Amino acid sequence: EAGVAQSPRYKIIEKRQSVAFWCNPISGHATLYWYQQILGQGPKLLIQFQNNGVVDDSQLPKDRFSAERLKGVDSTLKIQPAKLEDSAVYLCASSLDRGWGEQYFGPGTRLTVT
Amino acid sequence: AQSVTQLDSQVPVFEEAPVELRCNYSSSVSVYLFWYVQYPNQGLQLLLKYLSGSTLVKGINGFEAEFNKSQTSFHLRKPSVHISDTAEYFCAVSASEKLVFGKGTKLTVNP
Numbered sequence: 001e002a003g004v005a006q007s008p009r010y011k012i013i014e015k016r017q018s019v020a021f022w023c024n025p026i027s028g029h030a031t032l033y034w035y036q037q038i039l040g041q042g043p044k045l046l047i048q049f050q051n052n053g054v055v056d057d058s059q060l061p062k063d064r065f066s067a068e069r070l071k072g073v074d075s076t077l078k079i080q081p082a083k084l085e086d087s088a089v090y091l092c093a094s095s096l097d098r099g100w101g102e103q104y105f106g107p108g109t110r111l112t113v114t
Numbered sequence: 115a116q117s118v119t120q121l122d123s124q125v126p127v128f129e130e131a132p133v134e135l136r137c138n139y140s141s142s143v144s145v146y147l148f149w150y151v152q153y154p155n156q157g158l159q160l161l162l163k164y165l166s167g168s169t170l171v172k173g174i175n176g177f178e179a180e181f182n183k184s185q186t187s188f189h190l191r192k193p194s195v196h197i198s199d200t201a202e203y204f205c206a207v208s209a210s211e212k213l214v215f216g217k218g219t220k221l222t223v224n225p
Contacts, residue, residue, distance in 0.1 A: 004157065040218075041217050041218075042118075042216050042217050042218055043158070043213075043215050044215070045212055045213065048212070055211070056211075091158070093157070098211055099211060102160045102163075103158075103213070104157075105150075105158040105159070106157050107155065107157050108157055
């Protein structure tokens with residue numbers, strides 16, 4: 001079974017530029033999560049999707065971050081414009097359904113904003 | 115709201131020695147508890163979880179953890195570590211579907 005795929009793996013941009021990350025969850029997983037992991041900290045949930053609907057986006061900085069999961073499969077997270085403090089690893093995870101099921105994580109995208 | 119404190123940011127040990135990684139949580143409601151491992155340049159992998167039942171939980175790779183409600187702790191243990199256990203370990207708590215992670219403990223196993 002293929003795992004959660006993310007691309008790109010690394011991205012370097014200048015502040016005020018825009019950037020997009022892509023995630024393809026495990027086939028059949030209805031729930032998809034985006035996390036932000038700043039160096040030295042644990043992952044922080046940005047947004048949770050159930051199929052193509054948003055379950056929780058309470059910690060997503062909506063003035064600059066956006067995410068979509070149009071067909072209930074893969075997802076895109078965008079930052080526009082980026083700030084220095086957005087430098088982090090962005091992790092995508094998926095689970096079979098909502099609840100206490102195991103979340104499967106992708107390798108992450110390491111973003112550096114200069 | 116829930117929070118997690120991992121008491122040690124770094125733990126160095128020698129190969130075949132026992133190890134304990136400490137985790138304390140704070141919550142006003144009942145919670146579920148998790149330990150995840152992150153190897154370099156990889157995503158997180160679930161080691162074990164406590165949802166209910168026996169307070170001693172066994173996970174993958176020989177790890178186990180004990181839920182202690184009175185001390186609000188969920189410490190991770192392994193009786194004998196290997197070089198391959200070198201990684202960062204995250205404790206997480208949830209009172210809903212949302213996971214709240216601690217800051218992580220870097221375990222370094224030396225030969």
